[in-house]
Amino acid sequence: MIRVQNVILSEDIATAKFACDISRCKGACCVVGDAGAPVSKKEIPVLRKAFRKLRDNLDPEAVNVVKENGVVQGDSRNGYEISCIESGECVFVQKDENGAATCAIQNAYYSGEFGWEKPISCHLYPIRLKRIAGLEYANFEYLPELCSAGCDRGESEGIYLSDFLKDSLIRRYGEEWYMEFLDICEEERKQIA
DSSP, X not given: OEEETTEEEOTHHHHOBOOOOHHHHOSGGGTOSSSOOEEOGGGHHHHHHHHHHHGGGSXXXXXXXXXXXXXXXXXXXXXXXXXXXXXXXXXXXXXXXXXXEEEHHHHHHHTTSOSOOOOHHHHHTTEEEEEETTEEEEEEOOOHHHHHHHHHHHHHHTOXXXXXXXXXXXXXXXXXXXXXXXXXXXXXXXXXO
């Protein structure tokens, strides 16, 4: 484990090579899993606003699920997660022309229609966060059915996970934290070279 300020990270975040390859995985992280993406309580109002704005662009089944169960499920004790349709897809999934799952919120952000990119847990994936005793723990959640295409691309193009997630890590922790993190990454990589 490595530590950057109040964040404990698994070493593989510093040393793994990874870059999403949506052409191969088809956006599996938005459709595969036992539950929806984890979200914080402060993200819930933004997700509700996003749903109201984007509902006409979403799958009718997703709209029905949200009407019945809400955009988010869970509670403060067990955590919150975005609702999913029966197949496991996030309610915000949109399919692109190649059948890949994309995020309606992120699509709206890129087109200037919505001022928030997506939940931080989605932006950071395949890193998952957990808070214990005042510290945040970050782990690389490697699931072969979701991550192998991204690992293959990262390896072939020489892209480290820490570099691929630069924007989301800065969004979460700030520029100063990220620069300190990069220095530690370099040290970790020297140890395995």
